[in-house]
Amino acid sequence: DGGITQSPKYLFRKEGQNVTxxxxxxxxxxxxxxxxxxxxxxxxxxxxxQIVNDFQKGDIAEGYSVSREKKESFPLTVTxxxxxxxxxxxxASSTLTPGGYGYTFGSGTxxxxx
Amino acid sequence: AQSVAQPEDQVNVAEGNPLTVKCTYxxxxxxxxxxxxxxxxxxxxxxxxxxTGDNLxxxxxxxxxxxNKSQTSFHLKKPSALVSDSALYFxxxxxxxxxxxxxxxxxxxxxxx
Numbered sequence: 001d002g003g004i005t006q007s008p009k010y011l012f013r014k015e016g017q018n019v020t021x022x023x024x025x026x027x028x029x030x031x032x033x034x035x036x037x038x039x040x041x042x043x044x045x046x047x048x049x050q051i052v053n054d055f056q057k058g059d060i061a062e063g064y065s066v067s068r069e070k071k072e073s074f075p076l077t078v079t080x081x082x083x084x085x086x087x088x089x090x091x092a093s094s095t096l097t098p099g100g101y102g103y104t105f106g107s108g109t110x111x112x113x114x
Numbered sequence: 115a116q117s118v119a120q121p122e123d124q125v126n127v128a129e130g131n132p133l134t135v136k137c138t139y140x141x142x143x144x145x146x147x148x149x150x151x152x153x154x155x156x157x158x159x160x161x162x163x164x165x166t167g168d169n170l171x172x173x174x175x176x177x178x179x180x181x182n183k184s185q186t187s188f189h190l191k192k193p194s195a196l197v198s199d200s201a202l203y204f205x206x207x208x209x210x211x212x213x214x215x216x217x218x219x220x221x222x223x224x225x226x227x
Binding site for chain 2: 004006031033035040041042043045048050058088090092096102103104105106107108110
């Protein structure tokens with residue numbers, strides 16, 4: 001089945017530690033996105049990429065980093081500079097065809113600072 | 115810049131009654147509008163979209179939405195609510211380019227038996 005896979009489902013981070021969230025898609029989508037979800041705040045864009053080896057900052061990129069070395073993969077690193085990383089992280093992908101079906105989302109990773 | 119407003123944090127409706135979840139938007143040019151649904155601890159699932167054409171859009175699970183350009187609204191509707199419709203609903207918008215979707219803050223729908 002085609003889809004988008006996020007791992008792990010749950011992740012615990014100690015203070016001062018970097019952690020990496022995985023996102024893989026086999027939909028042959030050109031674009032991939034990372035959103036952060038906090039209660040009552042909806043989804044906020046962290047980073048997105050529309051082509052391999054290129055990515056753009058979203059609204060809340062500080063304290064995060066990404067890479068796009070392969071079309072299928074778009075990992076997100078939450079660095080120690082992110083002061084409040086506890087949240088639900090959603091990865092999505094899409095075609096770049098106008099009028100497409102919007103985004104396909106992964107099942108999310110819940111990150112908790114311990 | 116694009117923006118989306120979902121004015122209600124919570125909507126409660128009795129099973130079998132019609133439901134409406136409101137959404138207004140702001141975008142330069144023609145909007146591309148979407149509704150998604152999220153169940154607990156899951157990703158978002160696509161419900162329906164408006165790109166062009168008929169103002170009434172039909173989507174998954176019996177949902178529909180009406181695009182109103184003059185009121186810049188895209189309200190989600192269903193004629194008869196089910197308990198299983200209880201979830202978090204997000205409206206999203208982007209312009210005609212390839213800019214990322216901008217999401218509203220979400221509306222929690224509770225359907226009571």
